[in-house]
Amino acid sequence: MQPGSELVPVEKTDRVPDGAGESAEVVAAGPAVYVAPAWKLTWWRFRKHKLAVACLWVFAVVALIALAPEFFATQDPNATAASNAYIPPQTVRVLHEGRVTWPFVYGVRGERNQRTLRMEWALDEETRYPLRLFARGYPYRLFGLIPTDRHLLGFEGATGRDTPRLLGTDRLGRDQWSRLMYGTRISLSIGLVAVALSTVLGIVLGGVSGYFGGWVDNVIQRLIELLQALPPIPIWLALSASLPRTWPVTWVYFAITVILALLGWTRLAREVRGRFLSLREEDFVTAARLVGASRSRVIFSHMVPSFTSHIIAAVTLAIPLMILNETFLSFLGLGLRPPAISWGVMLQEAQNLQSVVNAPWLLIPGLLVIVTVLALNILGDGLRDAADPYSS
């Protein structure tokens, strides 16, 4: 049985789940009943899905990084140093000479191989840099406002070019950890903005389609079918290839979100229309109409509440797709372009077998893509199940 899905008399408070006691309002008139709004019911059901709740936390961490990447970064993500190219990750260790110590990283020593002329990096176990929390580093403005030089992680005794690279460096000697933090901001926000655009398109067109029906519905549905039959990546590539090369990074960024939304709204429109049509037939909507509620009251206080949770779920499931699409476009070199940093732009460094064999750590941004997309997919599925009043 769903918590609160039936009218629960005051005397039987033990049947109301935790949290219901303080939040349910008592309707004064007639016999006292608990009433919980639809979103609260959804939240109670969602909370029972432990994995989805865990994924919500994962997403919260990623979102936090996207909000303030400067704080999580350890170096300037665009600082290049050709002599520091392809340094392997300097992992955090707690064991030194067989004893557990405060977390630290070893230094590295580079030596040029005289035969291949490649730099070869080896751990330098003589130098140790203890990890420090909230340490001082390069100056920046938090949220673009507050000037500070505090960073989440720092290394005692290491400054400037010696600062250890937790995830190694790329072809130009840039610190991957810091780039990953900055890339999170762009990759996540491009997903969110593109989904916001396609949600607006989807809700408007899906709503119009479901509300008017008839030939309007027919035209919109055929348009959706046509767009869904197009192979998306080639079309996206062609559209972004036609963006002028001279555009500044921010213009390209917004153009890419528009391009992604252009083909991305169809699923949401389908979802909205389907919801609209099925809700119209629901008993509670009929009941509301029969007791004489006005049309706007039927739509806004009866249909919309049972509608929004589905839309939120559908939107949550659309974000990971957008993130993946941006990754594909940038990976192929037709999405965001350097100096913009996104996960796809970073993965472009690992585009062929040779670079992966030489520097496997270049694939790490891909792991973050997988984790984020996985978390959002599970979160979205959890929300969708929770939003469905008939699910067990």
Place this chain on the structure above:
Amino acid sequence: MHWYILKRLAIVPLMLFLFSVIAFALIQAPPGDFLTSYIAELAQGGSSLDQAQIDALRRQYGLDRPIYEQYFLWVGSLLKGDLGISLEWRRSNAELIGERLLLTLALTTGSLIFTWLVAIPIGIVSATRQYSAVDYLFTVLNYVGLATPNFMLALVLMWVAFDRFGVSVTGLFSPEYAQAPWSWARFADLMSHIWLPMIVLGVAGTAQIARVVRANLLDELGKPYAEMARAKGLPEWKLVLKYPTRVAIAPVVSTLGWYFPQLLSGGLVVSVVMSLPTVGPLLLRALVGQDMYLAGTIILIFCVLTVIGTLVSDILLAVLDPRIRMDAA
């Protein structure tokens, strides 16, 4: 039945017309036209054209005419089998696309067959053993498969193959067969290379389609006819395979409508990473080099393939599911 197929066929020209308009719009999308890029290229090479020559060329290619006339000129030449000339390669587009298209089709259909062969049994097992370890395992694989960009999978597999076994699994042919004419030996060589990209391309779809089969089969297993057969003492495996499975896998055929475009899309990325001689990398190069007639032609070919794919799936669905062909008649 025939009526249904005829009705379905009638939509095809309309779809093709709309797709050709989209492809043409994409060709026209970048600033400048065929000629301005040609002139720019000549200027790079040190030579130049005077205004009279430019005008002559403009007339010759019909670039001075209104846009809709240009569209009909383009479609007209396509219908005559003339795919135009690639600016960048200085060869006819048909020649460039030719074998690559064949290999693209081989890769895509191979992946499709792989997907179905693997996804349907997985779906059946997951549904009949709901909430078992096997079911959970496939659920996890489904989520991971959906979250992994296929180029990541390709790169990791290539890396493992190189690191552990010292083989480089790129391309579709060994060097000695790359330029050779078709022969049985070349075909065998192709088969020994194509399976890995086929699997890489099919993994995400396999997981999705297995979910479709699982959900459909779960719906069917609870229906009265299944109960009835069970009550009459039919062995469970026989029951499942004989009745509900047939109902449950019919909708899989209709997934072709969205799965085929997805395979073409994904094939592009996998081909770039694994350096496969398919149409995908050619399209990417054409787009980067603004060789828009070649790019537009390839995109139109993709669209035509999709139309054929959906047509085949609709007809198959009608053959498999009597409710659909009865409805339409």
